[in-house]
Amino acid sequence: MSQQRSDNRSTRKVTLFPQRDKTVLQQLEDQGFQIPYQCREGYCGACRMTLISGRIEEVGDPIAFCGANDILACSCKVVVDATVEFWD
Amino acid sequence: MSYKTFNQADFNPFSQPMFFGETVNVARYDQQKYSIFERLIEKQLSFFWRPEEVDLSGDRKDFIALPEHEQHIFLSNLKYQTLLDSVQGRSPNVALLPIVSLPELETWIETWAFSETIHSRSYTHIMRNVLTEPGKVFDDIVANPAIVARATSVTRYYDELIAQTQRYQTASDEWCSGPEGKKALRELKRALYLTMVSVNVLEAIRFYVSFACSFAFAERSKMEGNAKIIRFIARDEALHLTGTQHMLNLMAKGQDDPEMGEIAAEEQGTLVQIFKEAAEQEREWAKYLFKDGSMIGLNADILGQYVEHITDQRLAALGQQPLFGAPKNPLPWMDAWLQSDSVQVAPQETEITTYLVGAIHSDVDADALGDFEL
Incomplete structure (x- = not known):
């Protein structure tokens, strides 16, 4: 599913397409990425990553802290092709 | 400027900062300046658990069969966890309640600290079940250098x-x-900010290092009851560190209290230093744990x-650059242990960790009853 992968130190950018039944975390795991996680329901913040472009929608009721461009991969789905960046 | 148990001044709670504004009067939750703290309280309450739910009879046999150096690792780790929760069970109350200004935050602090007392009770439960003389281990916590x-x-x-x-x-x-008072208040705010950083380090780094040791035993099917308790504790700590990250980020933004925003900017170097020192101390601690030998799957390195890894991850949550090049997690099995519901069991056999007592849907609209006929 990834269109673009670029290495910048040890961060990675991956573009994801809308998939109604999968969270961003699940999509990335399907692609073989090891994303840190703990609660998988939006309260620990372990899977926090940056949204570079595109649109996502929140699912559940995440309460972990999120900065301006941050998303919680376990608690969102892609709405419009979205590029996310994370430490790999 | 003494503390008032029930502040009789009439003020708008929405105009108050998190700390050092008016002391809280009415404990009301119908309106919240920061609803995040109310949601943290709800979540924490839904997590309620008791250590006695976990059977530790197998752990006693496991412990007796462990080689001496592994017993040292297990007990030292448990002593450290006991120390951390002894501190966390009281200090948020003692340090933060006298200065808090929002009812939802006040109650979050109390709920948070209360859950830490459950953790302390669980260490007693573990030691009573695993050891013949738990008293000696407790005594050593204040004697062991x-x-x-x-x-x-x-x-x-x-x-x-x-x-x-207290002075203020x-x-x-x-x-x-x-x-002089205004200057003292600014220094007090600085002390609060640095305390919050140090609490975040305690919950987000120190605890997780101790969890790694607990789960390393369970990875080898040893001390599994203990690991089950630690999973409950880890679930709570994930919530607590989220609470602290929210407070730190709210402080740093400066919208809540502009002076706090200035202090956060001034103390950015100290924040990084506190994380760095904690990482060094944890590495030193790892050397002490494994001084007599390693265990399969885990050593000081x-x-x-x-x-x-965990230090850099926590720094990132506060918008800081990594100190160690953001290395990968060398213990990939940690995530599976930390995920509180990854083990499927029959509900009657164990406590389901996401079971929410009294949970109902309150967002049902009229459409839900559309095909309902009398």
């Missing part, structure tokens, strides 16, 4: 904040509103790498 050194670094900022608050709150109103 390695543990005492940990205690000093864990409590330093708390104690400084408490001492400064026993000074006269005239002094507090004068130039690997635990040190985990310290670096």
Whole structure:
């Protein structure tokens, strides 16, 4: 599913397409990425990553802290092709 | 400017900062300046658990069969966890309640600290079940130099904040509103900010290092009851560190209290330094744990790498650059242990960790009853 992968130190950018039944975390795991996680329901913040472009929608009721461009991969789905960046 | 149990002044709670505004009067939750704290309370309440739910009879046999150096690792780790929760079970209350200004935050602090007392109770439960003489282990927490050194670094900022608050709150109103008082208040805010950083380090790094040790035993099917309790504790701690990250980020933004925003900017270097020192202390602690020998799957080096991984991850949550190049998690099995519901079991056999007592949907609209006929 990834269109673009670029290495910048040890961060990675991956573009994801809308998939109604999968969270961003699940999509990335399907692609073989090891994303840190703990609660998988939006309260620990372990899977926090940056949204570079595109649109996502929140699912559940995440309460972990999120900065301006941050998303919680376990608690969102892609709405419009979205590029996310994370430490790999 | 002494503390008032029920502040009789009439003020708009929405105009108050998180700390050092008016002291809270009515404990009301119908309106919230920061609804995040109310949601944290709800979540924490839904997590309620009791250590006695977990059967530890297998752990006693496992413990007796462990080689001596692994018993040292297990007990030292447990002592450290006991120390951390002894601190966390009281210090948020003592340090933060006298200075908090929002009812939802006040109650979050109390709920948070209460859940830490459950953790402390669970260490007693573990020791009673695993050891013939648990008293000796408890006694050693204040006698063992390695543990005492940990205690000093864990409590330093708390104690400084408490001492400064006591001085400020026993000074006269005239002094507090004068130039010296204003200067003291700014220093008090600084002490609060650094305390919050140190609490975040405690919950987000120190605890996780100890969890790694607990789960390393369970990875080998040893001390599994203990690991089950630690999973409950880890679930709570994930919530607590989220609470602290929210407070730190709210402070740093400066919208809540502009002076706090300035302080956060001034103390950015200190924040990084506190994280760095904690990482070094945890690595030193790893050497002490494994001084008589390693265990399968974990040694001082690997635990040190985990310290670096978790430190960088926590720094990122506060918008900081990594200190150690954001290394990968050297203990990939940690995630599975930390996920509170990854083990499927029959509900009657165990406590389901996401079971929410009294949970109902309150967002049902009229459409839900559309095909309902009398």
